[in-house]
Amino acid sequence: MIGMKCFRYIGYVFMLLVLPAITVVGQINPKDACRIEDGRLVFRLDLLWSSSQKREFVQLFDLDSTVMAGVYAGKTEIVSKGIVWKTKKLTIRIVELSKSLSSTPENSPLPGDVVMVDDEQAGYMIEAQRESSPYGVNKFTRYSVFQYIDGCARFYLPGHTDVNQVYISGTFNRWSTIQMPMQRSDSGWTIRLKLKPGKYLYKYILDGNWTSDPFNRLWGRDGYIEDNSVVYCYNYFFTLKGKTDAKAVYVTGSFNQWNRKELKMFKTRYGWALPLYLREGTHAYKFIVDGEYIPDPGNKVVRQDGSGNYNSIIGIGEPIFFTLKGYKNASKVIVSGNFNAWNQLELSMNRTPEGWRLPYVLAPGNYEYKFIVDGKWMTDPGNPFKTGHGEIENSILVVQPNYTFKLDQSTDAKSVIVSGSFNGWNKSGYKMAIVNHQWTFPVRLKPGKYTYKFVVDNKWILDPGNDLWEENEYGTGNSVLWIEP
Amino acid sequence: MLPGAKSAITLPLLFLIALLYLPTDLFAGKLHAADKFILVKPIVITAYYHPASSSPDGIESITIPLKRVGHLFLIEARIDDVVGNFVFDTGSSKLVLNKTYFRKYIAVDEENGGGMTGATDGVGRTSVRSLEVSGMKFSNLSADVTSLGHIENRRGVKILGLMGLSLLKQMEIVIDLNHNEIHLFRLDKKGNRMGAKGNRHFDLVQEVEEFQNILLVKAVIGGKSLDFCLDSGAESNVLSSYSSKSVMRTVTIIKRSDLVGVASGQADVLYGMMNDFSLGGRRFPTMKTIITSMDRMSKSYGRVIDGMLGYDFFCQGEICINLVRNEMGITFSKSTDK
Numbered sequence: 001m002i003g004m005k006c007f008r009y010i011g012y013v014f015m016l017l018v019l020p021a022i023t024v025v026g027q028i029n030p031k032d033a034c035r036i037e038d039g040r041l042v043f044r045l046d047l048l049w050s051s052s053q054k055r056e057f058v059q060l061f062d063l064d065s066t067v068m069a070g071v072y073a074g075k076t077e078i079v080s081k082g083i084v085w086k087t088k089k090l091t092i093r094i095v096e097l098s099k100s101l102s103s104t105p106e107n108s109p110l111p112g113d114v115v116m117v118d119d120e121q122a123g124y125m126i127e128a129q130r131e132s133s134p135y136g137v138n139k140f141t142r143y144s145v146f147q148y149i150d151g152c153a154r155f156y157l158p159g160h161t162d163v164n165q166v167y168i169s170g171t172f173n174r175w176s177t178i179q180m181p182m183q184r185s186d187s188g189w190t191i192r193l194k195l196k197p198g199k200y201l202y203k204y205i206l207d208g209n210w211t212s213d214p215f216n217r218l219w220g221r222d223g224y225i226e227d228n229s230v231v232y233c234y235n236y237f238f239t240l241k242g243k244t245d246a247k248a249v250y251v252t253g254s255f256n257q258w259n260r261k262e263l264k265m266f267k268t269r270y271g272w273a274l275p276l277y278l279r280e281g282t283h284a285y286k287f288i289v290d291g292e293y294i295p296d297p298g299n300k301v302v303r304q305d306g307s308g309n310y311n312s313i314i315g316i317g318e319p320i321f322f323t324l325k326g327y328k329n330a331s332k333v334i335v336s337g338n339f340n341a342w343n344q345l346e347l348s349m350n351r352t353p354e355g356w357r358l359p360y361v362l363a364p365g366n367y368e369y370k371f372i373v374d375g376k377w378m379t380d381p382g383n384p385f386k387t388g389h390g391e392i393e394n395s396i397l398v399v400q401p402n403y404t405f406k407l408d409q410s411t412d413a414k415s416v417i418v419s420g421s422f423n424g425w426n427k428s429g430y431k432m433a434i435v436n437h438q439w440t441f442p443v444r445l446k447p448g449k450y451t452y453k454f455v456v457d458n459k460w461i462l463d464p465g466n467d468l469w470e471e472n473e474y475g476t477g478n479s480v481l482w483i484e485p
Numbered sequence: 486m487l488p489g490a491k492s493a494i495t496l497p498l499l500f501l502i503a504l505l506y507l508p509t510d511l512f513a514g515k516l517h518a519a520d521k522f523i524l525v526k527p528i529v530i531t532a533y534y535h536p537a538s539s540s541p542d543g544i545e546s547i548t549i550p551l552k553r554v555g556h557l558f559l560i561e562a563r564i565d566d567v568v569g570n571f572v573f574d575t576g577s578s579k580l581v582l583n584k585t586y587f588r589k590y591i592a593v594d595e596e597n598g599g600g601m602t603g604a605t606d607g608v609g610r611t612s613v614r615s616l617e618v619s620g621m622k623f624s625n626l627s628a629d630v631t632s633l634g635h636i637e638n639r640r641g642v643k644i645l646g647l648m649g650l651s652l653l654k655q656m657e658i659v660i661d662l663n664h665n666e667i668h669l670f671r672l673d674k675k676g677n678r679m680g681a682k683g684n685r686h687f688d689l690v691q692e693v694e695e696f697q698n699i700l701l702v703k704a705v706i707g708g709k710s711l712d713f714c715l716d717s718g719a720e721s722n723v724l725s726s727y728s729s730k731s732v733m734r735t736v737t738i739i740k741r742s743d744l745v746g747v748a749s750g751q752a753d754v755l756y757g758m759m760n761d762f763s764l765g766g767r768r769f770p771t772m773k774t775i776i777t778s779m780d781r782m783s784k785s786y787g788r789v790i791d792g793m794l795g796y797d798f799f800c801q802g803e804i805c806i807n808l809v810r811n812e813m814g815i816t817f818s819k820s821t822d823k
Contacts, residue, residue: 034738036776039727041741041753061741101726101753108778111699111785112577114636114647115719115795117556117756117775118742169550174643177550177561178568178619208548208619210665223553225665421638448641451634470585470634471607480585480634482643 028094030057042098044090045071071095133199134255134279136232137263139217146216148233153195155202157213158188163206168193170202171222172485174447177205197235197277201228232277236316238285241271241298246289253285253311260288280317281363315361320399322349322369324356325382330373335360337369337397344372364400364444384433385441387423396430401442403483405430406465408438410456420452420478427455447485451478545679547619549573549667551660555640556720556796558660560648560667563617569645572636573667575658575806576716576793577649578698580616580626583633586645587611591630607631616652621669623652647718650698650808658806660717660799663818676809687805687814691765695811697786702794702813705763707731711791714782715806715813719795722774724759728791735761738776765815772797 028046030053035042043061046053058068067085070078078085088096109115140146147154155168166182166189169175182189182204189204201220204211212219213229220230238251249265249272252258265272265287272287284305286293295302296312303313322335333349333356336342349356349371356371368387370377379386380395387396405418416439419429432439432454439454451470453460462469463479472478551573552559558573567586574581582590584607591609609630616623633644657678659668670678693715694701700715706724709732724736740756755776762769774797783790798804802817 031739032737034741036726036733036736036738036755037730041738041755060739108781109719109723109793110781112581112647112649114557114572114574114576114633115716115721115723115775115793116636116639117720118754167550175552176568177552178563205550208550208666208668210550223555225553449637449643451638467588468585470637471632 030054030060033057034061036101037098039101040098041101042096045095045097047072047093047095067097071097133232133277135263136199136230136277137274138232138234140215141217142215145213146231148195151194151196153193153231153233154190155182155193155213156188156190157182157204158215160188160206161186163189165207167205168202169205169210170228171200172202174485175222195233197233198279199277200231200233202231203228234275234277236276236278236314238265238274238276238287238296239268239271239298240265240273240287240289240296243271243289246272248290250288251285252288252293253283255279255283255285278314278316279363280361282313282315282361284311284313286311317361317363319359319361320397322347322356322358322360322371322380323352323354323382324349324371324373324380326355327373328355330356332374334372335369336372337367337394339367339369362397362399364402365398366444367397367399368394369397370394384435386431387426387429389428398442398444401444403445403481404440404442405432405452405454405463406438406440407432407454407456407463409464411437411439413439413457415455415457417455418452419455420450420481422450422452445481445483447483450481450483452481453478544621544671546668546670547621549619549669551662551665551667553662553665554642557636557640558667558717558799559642559644560618562645562648563615564645565614567645569643571646571648572644572718573660574647574649574716574718575653575700576714576718576795577647579649579651580613580628581633581647581649582611582613582628582630583637583644583646584609584630585632585634585637587628587630590628618648618669626652650700654808656808658808659803660806661803662800663803672807672809674809676807685805685814686816688802688817689765689767689815691813691815693806693811693813695808696788699786700806701790702764704794706759707733707735707761712789714790714793715798716793716795717799719793721756722759722772722795722797723779723793724757724774724776725779725791726753726755726776727778727780735759736774736776769801772801 028044030049033043033045035044043057043063045057049057054068057063064080066080067078070080070085071087074089076087078087083099085097085099088098090096138146142158145156145158157166160166161184166184167177168180168182168191169177172193172195173179180191180193182191201222202213204213212227216229216231218230219226220228222228240249243249244267250260251263251265251274252260255278256262263274263276265274284303286295288294295310299312299314301313302310305311324333327333334344335347335349335358336344339362340346347358347360349358370379372378379393383395383397385396385398386393388394407416410416411434416432417427417429418432418441419425419427422443422445423429430441430443432441434440451472452463454463455461460476462477466479466481468480468482469477470480549560552561552570559570560573561569562571564582569586584591590611590613611628611630613626613628614624616626628646633646637644653669655672657668657670657672657676659670661668670681673679691702694703701712702715703710704713705711706728709729711728711732724732737758737760738755739758742754757774757776758771759769759774760771762772774792779790779792800818802815805814805816806812807814
């Protein structure tokens, strides 16, 4: 019996020693599975990984399904995409997968090279991807530090009169650190800038030192910098007459996803008001007076939202006019485009003596549209600018263009297309039209860099009117265009 | 060649002739292979051996507001009449201009070609009359002209060029990412800041070797001493994928991309963490790095270069590089000062 007991104890001790070792070997985290050893890239896989662990492993180390299938099938050598992988089984559940390191000369840095990381590692977001704010209200703690009247913004930084030079730098000048010096006064520094309504990020630079606006409680992130001051240049004033005995009035609308408690109006002598910035375009809204939703009694434009509610409607910006000459015998003409998700009922045009017309407010941009005349789709015969071909050809509407591509030569060509980074280098992209004896195409582009070429009767050419071009992978060059803010 | 450049050559040439009669050990540690290469280019001489023409008058220090785009450090400068962004790049030996905007600047002697690296693909040479950074003026500088479009396209920002090390001779460079500022101080012959009194205190001081117009520092990983190039233009640290076993044992690989489609088929792009990086006897917190071959770099310089210290390194604190004393002082950020 004593012998049996001894045996049992030895067994327990053995298990106590071995079990943790097995557990440790079994607990490979996919994150720690890769190493480099003797010029080889080595992975240690756990065959009992859950499917989410497996997915994590494959994503982290960019392994393809052939390799993974080979590992689970117990193969000792796997060939995939011309790469030879070796496997070695270490325990029942642990497999080592390896390949020789391949670093091509093209991929290794040369002296003077600027080593760059991928966008994910750099936490980088290009300007075009930034969401432009649909609305905004300022939060200054001292009202004299910012004024915006008739398109002119006045920034005032009190104090700091011992500093030699102060600059303002922001999204309005591409964060230039030397282009906008402020003027010194007895009490501080000021600058007046012509700015369009919108959202801007900015900072002051005091003798080279970046400083947020000390009297602004609104901050925004741009790249790595989180403490940029944010200012909105206003373009709209919500007002509600009367209701002066109400405790609280809010404005809510499509621009703020109908948030109920965000935009509180302030009481005036005659009622309630709220100045703010609203992005150009058409917006639906209502007031909430002590919890009760009401349409704006001062605004006659009201539209049904499709679920039986009536909302007040405002258009910010200049209206554009869709017009169609003729078709006087038609009974109904609709305009439909990507601005209203190609809705075939919403925007019915009005009959005029010459044909059909509809005023509509759209934010600056490039839009595609068509007319539906008694159920039949057609491009706008009065608009020479088109994209696509055949049945998927649409008219292009450019609201507030900020650049026009022009080509003086090849006016006898059959077709000229402008294709570039702004339309994904689409070869059936923007079809240019002859206006005033030259090929033209107006566009609205966000600030930033664009590369492009013209396609003249299927032949790609650089823009002969643009001195700026850069090398491309085909050795033929691309024209370069910068759109400033 | 721009007006004024010709007359500026005469004096330096006389100076050079005089130098031939001086004992050569006067240049020990100063004249390198790359300098010899530069010496055959007369325009360069004015910038390199004529401090009066490349230094600001009366300005002893400047603070340059730094902009960060991705992991690039950008500063704004005026070059002749053009204003724009330059990458502050201690890994570049000289001023480099973007061909897109300076194509017309390329001098006619392009056929002599070849950059510092011996690469002949599309590198032109030119000179610029003036470069001004935060009030500090440099004049008659030589520059390479090459395409930097790929940097612009990846980061969506206009880049006029790279501001390299040749502009920063006789200076102390302070890179302060906490405040997004770069300070430049002119130094006297002993390496003291002009007009400044007292010594600065650093958490760490490390010798810097100036080699062929790049800066090298010795760091220790896994008990091995390695040579790293100090490169503020690198968006990441870089560690040679062929480092020894004891080095690699301390590195964790956190991500791999299988870059298919490069000319020779396939390449591994590896991101890792350096868990045991020490400099000047002090262990650093874990730093990110790219792991790739350093072969081409090492071959170009004729010596082994084990890696590059880039963005992740400069994030550790205030990095102060004295180019007269050839030393680097680091004041760690509070968050990294462990």
